[in-house]
Amino acid sequence: MATMTGVSLSSPRVWFNASGSPQNAHAINFALPLRQAMRPGGIQMGRVTRIRPVRAAPDKISEKVEESIKQAQEACAGDPTSGECVAAWDEVEELSAAASHARDKQKEKDSDPLENYCKDNPETIECKTFDD
């Protein structure tokens, strides 16, 4: 361990937990963050583990995504290679990306302020965790 002095062992407790508690290793296995983080409302990693209900982006933009998909399907009914069709599907992509960003922003807003602070400042005293 002496060689790892540069590494802040206190930051994300995830990996250590994973090796330390095999009974729930499947839930906090390090293989998870990729999948979980990309799924809206996934498990929050860190100090507090909780499960949020799956939530789509804020309503306004969700409606726009839904609407744009309908429009794209209509626009492409005639000629699927027309500029109109392609532009309509491009709009779907743009709105879907915006919805995803809105979800991320909301998640950040909803999460524990201390958690957020400690993510950027793991070395501060209020963010250190100690093992007895």
Next chain:
Amino acid sequence: MAACTVYSTQSLSTNCSISTPSKTQFSFHQKQVVFYTTGRRNSKRGSNSGRSYVITCAASDQQTVVIGLAADSGCGKSTFMRRLTSVFGGAAEPPKGGNPDSNTLISDTTTVICLDDYHSLDRTGRKEKGVTALDPRANDFDLMYEQVKAIKDGISVEKPIYNHVTGLLDPPELIKPPKILVIEGLHPMFDSRVRDLLDFSIYLDISNEVKFAWKIQRDMAERGHSLESIKASIEARKPDFEAYIDPQKQYADAVIEVLPTQLIPDDNEGKILRVRLIQKEGVKNFSPVYLFDDGSTISWIPCGRKLTCSYPGIKFSYGPDTYYGNEVSIVEMDGQFDRLDELIYVESHLSNLSTKFYGEVTQQMLKHADFPGSNNGTGLFQTIVGLKIRDLYEQIIASRAETPVAAKA
């Protein structure tokens, strides 16, 4: 002039060089040099009334280092930006008190601007003309060039804001010259004038299979979306993507290529990834990362007696190659990290990482364990590229500090 936001800087140096096209008007206002464009853009932008003013104040000796990041929508630009700004220290946040839909991120050292802000056609305009945002005709490269050039020369600009929610162009926001400017979006390397302003450029090259898997993960929870709609959107955008976005990778100093794994035969889940870091040789202030022996060809499976890995394991390879006629070195990682000691072990076998202390790559990956890709090559190589950019920045600053001394001698 009443609409101008006047922003005063420390010292106005004489090298207030402003290169502008003929349509630009100049006016001198006390200590500030103001140039603004009228007419041309307004007519191009249809209904939008946002007039653009460019307030110019040159900071004497500071020159902004400009980084370009190109990738398609939904291919991990935001995650990469969060990793990059984290390497520089401090969190990057939207401009305080500004438009809540601003696409800009600002930290102590770095400002990230989104090139969608240079759309010349808003959502309605694109729909009417039947062009996508990927199409150069939907983007104002003249303004992009003028403004990036101005910032690079230490001059603040009033940059438009493309609102991704409404699809309209919002009133502009003031961008002050940062130490490092990142321009991210669909076309940072498309226009040769903009390309020439870049001190370093990165392209995120996501294979079709992985793109599909990522978009399913992103969109399936969204109402109205289905596998069909996700596929249709990718397919419809493909011709423009291949014509205008993909070719930019030939200009990139570093390409991060994301492919399905080869460790599991016929895997198409897109969960385990094979990621290649393609690094151009001979780029100023950038010396590529290597495995064991610079310039040799190596295949390495770190899992064995010293390190136990779970299925399907981890495989690295490294070697020289050519990419679009350029000499490159490629580091490749297939598989994923399941435990901390695997990452530490891998980091200790990579050379030329430009870390400031042992374990810095691992620390960065741990710090953002909740970001997508923190357990595979995408996170690893994004972090490494972040470290290389920090190193490049420090070299540029150091060489500037030396120049006056050399001139005297």
